[in-house]
Amino acid sequence: xxxxxxxxxxxxIEAQAGQTVxxxxxxxxxxxxxxxxxxxxxxxxxxxxxxxxxxxxxxLQPACTFPVTDGMVIKTESEKVQxxxxxxxxxxxxxxxxxxxxxxxxxxxxSTDCDLQRLGYRYGLTHWEYAxxxxxxxxxxxxxxxxxxxxxxxxxxRCCVRACDEIAANHTIGVKDRGARTMIIADMDxxxxxxxxxxxxxxxxxxxxxxxxxxxxxxxxxxTDVEHVKTTCMACPVGCGIEAITRxxxxxxxxxxxxxxxxxxxxxxGRFEVVEPQPARIQQPMIKRNGxxxxxxxxxxxxxxxxxxxxxxxVAGLVTPRATGETMxxxxxxxxEVLRSDQAGxxxxxxxxxxxxxxxxxxxxxxxxxxxxxxxxxxxDQKVLGYITKRAVDxxxxxxxVNDAPTQLDPWAGxxxxxxxxxxxxxxxxxxxxxxxxxxxxLAPAAYDVLxxxxxxxxxxxxxxxxxxxxxxxxxxxxxxxxGSALFLLAGDEAKADHGVTLPETAFTxxxxxxxxxxxxxxxxxxxxxxxTEQTGHIVNVEGRELPVNPSITAPQGIExxxxxxxxxxxxxxxxxx
Amino acid sequence: xxxxxxxxxxxWLAGCAxxxxxxxxxxxxxxxxxxxVTLTSTPVTDLKHPAKEGVTVGILEGGVNNSTTxxxxxxxxxxxxxxxxxxxxxxxxxxxxxxxxxxxxEALQRAYVETESTVDxxxxxxxxxxxxxxxxxxxxxxxxxxxxxxCPPSADAIWYVLTELLAGRMPELKGKYLDWH
Numbered sequence: 001x002x003x004x005x006x007x008x009x010x011x012x013i014e015a016q017a018g019q020t021v022x023x024x025x026x027x028x029x030x031x032x033x034x035x036x037x038x039x040x041x042x043x044x045x046x047x048x049x050x051x052x053x054x055x056x057x058x059x060l061q062p063a064c065t066f067p068v069t070d071g072m073v074i075k076t077e078s079e080k081v082q083x084x085x086x087x088x089x090x091x092x093x094x095x096x097x098x099x100x101x102x103x104x105x106x107x108x109x110x111s112t113d114c115d116l117q118r119l120g121y122r123y124g125l126t127h128w129e130y131a132x133x134x135x136x137x138x139x140x141x142x143x144x145x146x147x148x149x150x151x152x153x154x155x156x157x158r159c160c161v162r163a164c165d166e167i168a169a170n171h172t173i174g175v176k177d178r179g180a181r182t183m184i185i186a187d188m189d190x191x192x193x194x195x196x197x198x199x200x201x202x203x204x205x206x207x208x209x210x211x212x213x214x215x216x217x218x219x220x221x222x223x224t225d226v227e228h229v230k231t232t233c234m235a236c237p238v239g240c241g242i243e244a245i246t247r248x249x250x251x252x253x254x255x256x257x258x259x260x261x262x263x264x265x266x267x268x269x270g271r272f273e274v275v276e277p278q279p280a281r282i283q284q285p286m287i288k289r290n291g292x293x294x295x296x297x298x299x300x301x302x303x304x305x306x307x308x309x310x311x312x313x314x315v316a317g318l319v320t321p322r323a324t325g326e327t328m329x330x331x332x333x334x335x336x337e338v339l340r341s342d343q344a345g346x347x348x349x350x351x352x353x354x355x356x357x358x359x360x361x362x363x364x365x366x367x368x369x370x371x372x373x374x375x376x377x378x379x380x381d382q383k384v385l386g387y388i389t390k391r392a393v394d395x396x397x398x399x400x401x402v403n404d405a406p407t408q409l410d411p412w413a414g415x416x417x418x419x420x421x422x423x424x425x426x427x428x429x430x431x432x433x434x435x436x437x438x439x440x441x442x443l444a445p446a447a448y449d450v451l452x453x454x455x456x457x458x459x460x461x462x463x464x465x466x467x468x469x470x471x472x473x474x475x476x477x478x479x480x481x482x483x484g485s486a487l488f489l490l491a492g493d494e495a496k497a498d499h500g501v502t503l504p505e506t507a508f509t510x511x512x513x514x515x516x517x518x519x520x521x522x523x524x525x526x527x528x529x530x531x532x533t534e535q536t537g538h539i540v541n542v543e544g545r546e547l548p549v550n551p552s553i554t555a556p557q558g559i560e561x562x563x564x565x566x567x568x569x570x571x572x573x574x575x576x577x578x
Numbered sequence: 579x580x581x582x583x584x585x586x587x588x589x590w591l592a593g594c595a596x597x598x599x600x601x602x603x604x605x606x607x608x609x610x611x612x613x614x615v616t617l618t619s620t621p622v623t624d625l626k627h628p629a630k631e632g633v634t635v636g637i638l639e640g641g642v643n644n645s646t647t648x649x650x651x652x653x654x655x656x657x658x659x660x661x662x663x664x665x666x667x668x669x670x671x672x673x674x675x676x677x678x679x680x681x682x683x684e685a686l687q688r689a690y691v692e693t694e695s696t697v698d699x700x701x702x703x704x705x706x707x708x709x710x711x712x713x714x715x716x717x718x719x720x721x722x723x724x725x726x727x728x729c730p731p732s733a734d735a736i737w738y739v740l741t742e743l744l745a746g747r748m749p750e751l752k753g754k755y756l757d758w759h
Contacts, residue, residue: 100759108754109757126726127663127727
């Protein structure tokens, strides 16, 4: 790429052809204020905050859309620029009612979470030159479960519109009317709660003001009060990168990690549902005595477990696919080396056959020119894969859905086929340069033969249940019927006893779990377990990548990592495990 | 010597008195302040209004929301060399402007008749009581010289503005002193 020499504020800078003035400045740590610009979105140049003075240009130009040319001389904070920005801010503040004292984003010039307020402070707005119209009432749309849109705080930057279009590919958000009457709307102007919105919350994450606010974390802390920890979402095997935002050991909010493969995108589960208050935790080991639960120390509980496991004969073991690879390894070794049992399996989650070709990355899916979805429902079960598939369709990819039942992706499909005619995908995949096939388990062998015969450029993404099912498969742990006279169930932070699991009938059952479920009710001994926000380790996601799980919250006192409990239990059984 | 001191008057309009509380939060600096200035009239002194001869600095908290607050704002403008709008209500209109959206009639009906704790309520009406108006920032009624926003403005910001004025400079609110929070 050609290198251009430009001057910003008297500094000689090398820029790349094709860069905007804003990109060239940002790359050289020269800050230009923006409101409607976001690095993950296409620039649109509507807010006029980034106006700069460019020599030989008749008027001030928006840095976010103006391409650099060789020899360009730019001033980013000249008097003329500052006056223009102040005027822009005066107009923005006059348009709706930006009462900072009511807003959860409001703070001092250091602590504020609102870009509009920060710029108001920066350009010395002590008052509003043009009084807003207090007679007009802007609506508040609180029709969604997890976040609210307050139109009076909206500056019409359209970051939400572009996030919905370009990142989530959901196209729910639009605008109606023109000029001062312009309003952000959902679909054909219906409440967001009644619209096609999927509550992925990408718009919430890019909103520069308090117009979109998270119900749960509103007023619970500004960026100066909270801690950010980058980790991996444990809700499904896509394994999206998230930033867990916590304060005082409380998970306030999850945001999509812009630097991860999902590039900021999350789904309603990963962004909101996992943050919801969970049922009461199991705080202490418990033993069932004469039908009643008795709290005991970990040593007492492990004594009972060890003596019962010793006398029980063959021991069966099941581990949740929500466990980290490290936990699964400890569990697997505990069964192989300490209990000498081959009856260890996965609680649920079946890995489809693999090895048809290279695995796709989320980026491959986004860039695909042909996407085939075989027997899956990603918009429901692996939502982010569904959204990225729709994004690929927006970019011109051909979507082929192979399923005997209707799927939510059908409206975007160019072709829908029943499973019996799966062979028809071959010519379509052949014609593509970057085809990606999403496929589920449970297909007839002939269907897998079709996948196996696809051309070498085809990338594959298996669709399955269970966050770390792929990690379990690497250890040889799979969902199967295990047998024994005693059962060790590592339920981890499963909040409900479902997934169609039938536990083997055993004389003695020990369950290690974070929450009370039907599984713990039926147990003889219950050991506490940490939850996902408290764990350290890795999972393997659909792309086959090992992703880090970092603790954002310290576990309550007395709740130890699963690995250390297993090491202690091994010691109670007279074995070493490290 | 006392005659040559800078005179300061203050009053509150449609506000909550919180900004005056913040003024008192300058703590022991108030001792320095009264040595430098004469507080002529305030809501907590016997003298309620600045004298006709006028004062150097007038400080108004709260927005303008009825005929009384409007006349007080106009009187302060006439009688003050420098008029300070103290706090978000004085600067922006503040919380009371919320009633503008529903209208005065509806606001009165709700407050005096429909509140859950009211029995046989009626909207007060007498020729001597103030006539309600839409609430607005003071600068919508009279010109303001110094804007000191904040809900409330910090004691440090208030102290900064007063000491700058005493030093003969117009205060420039920036950084930690500029805070609408």
